[in-house]
Amino acid sequence: MERNRKRRHQNALLNQVEHEILMLKERRVHGQADEFLWRQKDNTYSDQFQSKETWQILHGPSPTWDCHRGIWFSFATPKFAFMTWLAAKNRLATGERMECWNTNVHIGCSFCAEPKETREHLFFDCLYSRQIWEALVGGLMGSDYTWKWTNILNQISLNGRIDMRLFIVRYAFQATIDSLWIERNRRRHGEKPITNTILVRMIDVMVRNRLSTMRRNGVKKFEDGIRIWFGTRRLL
Ligand SMILES: [Zn+2]
Numbered sequence: 001m002e003r004n005r006k007r008r009h010q011n012a013l014l015n016q017v018e019h020e021i022l023m024l025k026e027r028r029v030h031g032q033a034d035e036f037l038w039r040q041k042d043n044t045y046s047d048q049f050q051s052k053e054t055w056q057i058l059h060g061p062s063p064t065w066d067c068h069r070g071i072w073f074s075f076a077t078p079k080f081a082f083m084t085w086l087a088a089k090n091r092l093a094t095g096e097r098m099e100c101w102n103t104n105v106h107i108g109c110s111f112c113a114e115p116k117e118t119r120e121h122l123f124f125d126c127l128y129s130r131q132i133w134e135a136l137v138g139g140l141m142g143s144d145y146t147w148k149w150t151n152i153l154n155q156i157s158l159n160g161r162i163d164m165r166l167f168i169v170r171y172a173f174q175a176t177i178d179s180l181w182i183e184r185n186r187r188r189h190g191e192k193p194i195t196n197t198i199l200v201r202m203i204d205v206m207v208r209n210r211l212s213t214m215r216r217n218g219v220k221k222f223e224d225g226i227r228i229w230f231g232t233r234r235l236l
Pocket of ligand 1: 109110111112113114121126127128
C-alpha cells in the first residue's frame, strides 16, 4: 500500500496540513530513524529525559510541591506519609472529586451534615475531625495552633531545625489524616461509627508507640518526645 498517498479532504485546511506532511516526508533523510526529543522547562528540546520535568510540564506546576519536606521526613511511617501526600495533592477520592466521575454517588461528609465533602472540610473544617486535631496538637502548637489546611501545610514545611515539637506535629498530622480517612471509608461501607473520643485515643497510641520506638533506638535528640507528648496532648 502506498503510505504517502495524498488524500483529498473537503476542508481546505486539512488539504493544507496533508500538503505540509508530504513536504516534510520528502525532505526527510531516508534510512534514518526518527529521533525522540523531550521538551524541557525552557521550551527547548533535548534527548535527555527527566521524569520530574516532564511530569511538571504535563501536569502544570503543583501548588503543594514545596510541602514535600513536611511530609517525607525521617522516622515517618510510610503509609501515613503516603496518605498525607495524596491528600496534599488533593488525590483522595473525596465527595467533591467523586462527583466529577459519577453523579449518582453520595458526596456528603460521613461525619456531619455537610452536603459536599471536600479535602478542606475533612481536614479540619468538620467539627468531628477538628476536635480530634485540636485535642492532639492544640497544646503542643500553642499560639501557632491552626486547623486550616493550607496553614498546617505551611507550618509543617517550615525550613529550619527539626525539633521534637515539629516532629510530633508532623507525625500526629499524618496519623490523624490516615485514621480519619479509614474511619470515613468504614462509615461509607456501613460499619459502626467510631466516636472522635475513641479515635483520639487510637491516634494517641500511634504517636506514643512511634516516640517510644525512637527512644529505644537511641535517637538522642528526640529523647524528650514522650514527656512532651504526655504534657500537651489532651484526651477527649
Ligand atoms: Zn463533616
